[in-house]
Amino acid sequence: xxxxxxxxxxxxxxxxxxxxxxxxxxxxxxxxxxxxxxxxxxxxxxxxxxxxxxxxxxxxxxxxxxxxxxxxxxxxxxxxxxxxxxxxxxxxxxxxxxxxxxxxxxxxxxxxxxxxxxxxxxxxxxxxxxxxxxxxxxxxxxxxxxxxxxxxxxxxxxxxxxxxxxxxxxxxxxxxxxxxxxxxxxxxxxxxxxxxxxxxxxx
Amino acid sequence: xxxxxxxxxxxxxxxxxxxxxxxxxxxxxxxxxxxxxxxxxxxxxxxxxxxxxxxxxxxxxxxxxxxxxxxxxxxxxxxxxxxxxxxxxxxxxxxxxxxxxxxxxxxxxxxxxxxxxxxxxxxxxxxxxxxxxxxxxxxxxxxxxxxxxxxxxxxxxxxxxxxxxxxxxxxxxxxxxxxxxxxxxxxxxxxxxxxxxxxxx
Numbered sequence: 001x002x003x004x005x006x007x008x009x010x011x012x013x014x015x016x017x018x019x020x021x022x023x024x025x026x027x028x029x030x031x032x033x034x035x036x037x038x039x040x041x042x043x044x045x046x047x048x049x050x051x052x053x054x055x056x057x058x059x060x061x062x063x064x065x066x067x068x069x070x071x072x073x074x075x076x077x078x079x080x081x082x083x084x085x086x087x088x089x090x091x092x093x094x095x096x097x098x099x100x101x102x103x104x105x106x107x108x109x110x111x112x113x114x115x116x117x118x119x120x121x122x123x124x125x126x127x128x129x130x131x132x133x134x135x136x137x138x139x140x141x142x143x144x145x146x147x148x149x150x151x152x153x154x155x156x157x158x159x160x161x162x163x164x165x166x167x168x169x170x171x172x173x174x175x176x177x178x179x180x181x182x183x184x185x186x187x188x189x190x191x192x193x194x195x196x197x198x199x200x201x202x203x
Numbered sequence: 204x205x206x207x208x209x210x211x212x213x214x215x216x217x218x219x220x221x222x223x224x225x226x227x228x229x230x231x232x233x234x235x236x237x238x239x240x241x242x243x244x245x246x247x248x249x250x251x252x253x254x255x256x257x258x259x260x261x262x263x264x265x266x267x268x269x270x271x272x273x274x275x276x277x278x279x280x281x282x283x284x285x286x287x288x289x290x291x292x293x294x295x296x297x298x299x300x301x302x303x304x305x306x307x308x309x310x311x312x313x314x315x316x317x318x319x320x321x322x323x324x325x326x327x328x329x330x331x332x333x334x335x336x337x338x339x340x341x342x343x344x345x346x347x348x349x350x351x352x353x354x355x356x357x358x359x360x361x362x363x364x365x366x367x368x369x370x371x372x373x374x375x376x377x378x379x380x381x382x383x384x385x386x387x388x389x390x391x392x393x394x395x396x397x398x399x400x401x402x403x404x
Binding site for chain 1: 235236239256260261265269346360365385389
């Protein structure tokens with residue numbers, strides 16, 4: 001009865017743990033010390049594993065899932081941009097911490113900048129004057145350069161005589177405006193995102 | 204109108220899924236309520252980091268609920284969500300395995316001093332209240348022994364003996380042959396038994 005061929009196989013052991021081991025194997029188990037010892041140890045281990053507790057995720061877990069989870073809403077029902085941004089920010093502790101960090105950095109640097117400016121008003125005024133004068137000079141030099149360059153062009157006198165009358169000037173201006181408008185509209189149409197035909201990556 | 208809670212609480216997973224597909228918020232919440240603890244516990248025991256486990260559990264539910272239309276009711280909902288959860292945990296462990304290379308110091312370090320200087324000093328990290336909570340929750344001998352198992356063994360043993368899933372379901376969840384699952388579970392049990400015996404001695 002206790003011959004090696006009757007020793008419990010791994011499948012027998014599973015059957016034993018589930019409580020439906022064949023009678024003949026059960027009899028073997030009663031008489032075979034190594035098998036009994038092994039089965040007892042396995043049973044003890046399975047019992048310890050089954051008794052392990054389940055853990056609770058943090059409070060508000062379901063709410064966080066529901067905020068992050070967006071069922072396929074129709075475009076008309078889709079939340080506005082600010083709401084989606086808010087949902088993304090509050091989606092997890094990590095995103096909230098990141099947003100808080102960025103906000104802190106922005107507000108901190110703005111505050112530091114304002115404080116420094118207030119305590120160095122003379123420096124700021126002098127820098128403002130210097131920048132204004134430099135910008136004015138640069139603008140004047142550029143304009144002069146452009147104008148003299150234009151006047152020196154061989155086609156300048158013929159263009160000037162062509163748009164010499166107000167009617168012709170109006171015609172040229174109108175044509176240029178129309179061409180500009182057509183260009184803008186064409187670009188807008190080309191850059192518009194397609195309304196359909198997108199496949200969801202996780203579908 | 205929201206489905207009365209008593210109806211939802213007694214409905215089968217498949218019935219709740221049908222209501223969720225019809226757009227009932229309460230049905231989605233019921234699915235979360237039923238599986239948040241087992242899913243979170245599985246992931247937590249896999250990654251052993253509470254905050255990360257919460258993020259991964261959240262990711263699991265969001266993925267599952269977003270793809271609820273593609274769920275096939277002939278399979279158990281539990282198998283489906285555990286499969287997503289296990290994949291999330293295993294992916295995370297693989298990523299972490301790559302990250303841990305940096306713990307050993309810069310690969311460009313040529314001398315022992317340089318290796319030491321560039322190695323991350325884990326022991327210097329200050330323990331946070333969250334770490335203390337994790338240490339309390341996962342600090343038992345059996346939890347430590349589970350943590351030392353290979354991730355594949357860990358997933359199998361947790362699903363089999365903590366979640367009580369049958370072998371066939373685990374094989375389906377983990378996309379592994381049935382024989383492989385049985386082998387993994389037996390090896391995991393052997394390793395756990397030995398680890399616990401070592402501790403006793």
